Amino acid sequence: MKISIFGLGYVGAVSLACLARDGHHVIGVDIDPTKLRLISEGKTPVVEDGMVDLMQQVAASGRVSVTTDAEEAVLGSEISLVCVGTPSAANGSQDQGAILRLAEQMGRALRRKDSGHVVVFRSTLVPGTVEDVLRPIVERESGKQDGQDFHLCFQPEFLREGSSIRDYDKPPFTVVGANGEAAFEKLQALFGHLPCKFLRTSVRSAEMMKYCCNNFHALKITFANETARLCAALGVDPFEVMDLVCQDTQLNISRAYLRPGFAFGGSCLPKDLRATTYLAKTRDVEIPMLASILPSNTSHLDLAFDKVVALGRRKVGFVGLSFKTGTDDLRESPLVALAERLIGKGYELRIYDPEVHLARLLGANKSFIERHLPHIGQMLMPELADVVAASDVLVLGSSSPAVLQALERDVRPEQALVDLVSLPAASPLRERALGLCW
Ligand SMILES: NC(=O)c1ccc[n+]([C@@H]2O[C@H](COP(=O)([O-])OP(=O)(O)OC[C@H]3O[C@@H](n4cnc5c(N)ncnc54)[C@H](O)[C@@H]3O)[C@@H](O)[C@H]2O)c1
Known part of the structure; x- marks a missing residue:
């Protein structure tokens, strides 16, 4: 292919070298004449393992x-x-000066071009930039239309400095956000041979997932470092601990706990986080990230409360009460906390949970609910249909298939549904329910 690359920093220079190595003809564009001179002399503008030899080789090929x-x-x-580059501005926002200027230049160039050009944004861009900011500029300057006369798309870059040639050849995956076939096909032809998944998605999801990846990496590093600080204060070997943590690929290093949903609760996570934070305090160890988890969880609960209140209806039916579908454990259930707050504000509550039978609750579970919802006996109903019949708003806190099936049958059109469990895509309730943040 004939490829132009705009911006010859780490990402652009490595891409230029690898694409030229793979037989493509590459035109490098930068505003920095020094970088251009280095490249034309077969030298690398960035310090990267393997780049000195590769730049020499591709410059000699005549394809650059x-x-x-x-x-x-x-x-x-x-x-x-x-x-x-898309660096930080002084206030922390993304400085888009370079990409905005480039969009103008790109638009003016496209004005003179007839064949459908594909423009792939690989710089990290805050979600919405391509469609809401760059597309209008390119369309205005070119007098042409995205999706017809040219094709804008977003493909996040995952290479790491220091191992960027290896990462180019073996990325974790290729993600392309586009609105039309033309861009997908072009990028499939260019990167489809790489030994990884090729994933198609929307432009906005592709923009956002790049931030999620970097935030997740930062979160992981900080998790390991905060754990190490606490370990050091307790005389525990942090390497041994983190090695053990990483060996659980079922619950720890896995998809587990990474699906958006309601706040967490139960008899373990909140109490153990509290104990960890307290322990750190007693040893004068700062663990701001771990200490922020419970406040963040409360913010999620606040959101659910605000959603119900915003509906402006007073008769609320809870479908599910325990901290997790399939258990009767009510200890620190976020649904109990939500119910408690609504009752405190005078809402009329009815509750159905197929697993919760008051007469069978024992020990800590029983005393927790007696403390937090002392009148639960008057609210808990044995039949889901009775809760549905008496409520204006239904708060879905159970994802049991039997419960969802019964709801599909019984819910009335005028009833509002608040989805806290992230209903399955196949459920007809999902369309009409108000999602917590989806
Ligand atoms: N560095 C990484 O490891 C990495 C990894 C993944 C993604 N990213 C993202 O990729 C983007 C580029 O990162 P980088 O580290 O390569 O940046 P960089 O700062 O090293 O290079 C950017 C280049 O763009 C050039 N430039 C600026 N305006 C231009 C214009 N109008 N026309 C042509 N060239 C222009 C600059 O002169 C510079 O050479 C950023 O958005 C970054 O967040 C970087």
């Missing part, structure tokens, strides 16, 4: 050229990869 002229680059290629 450089220019400061964006228009020449667009006219001379069928696809453009945009890799300009």
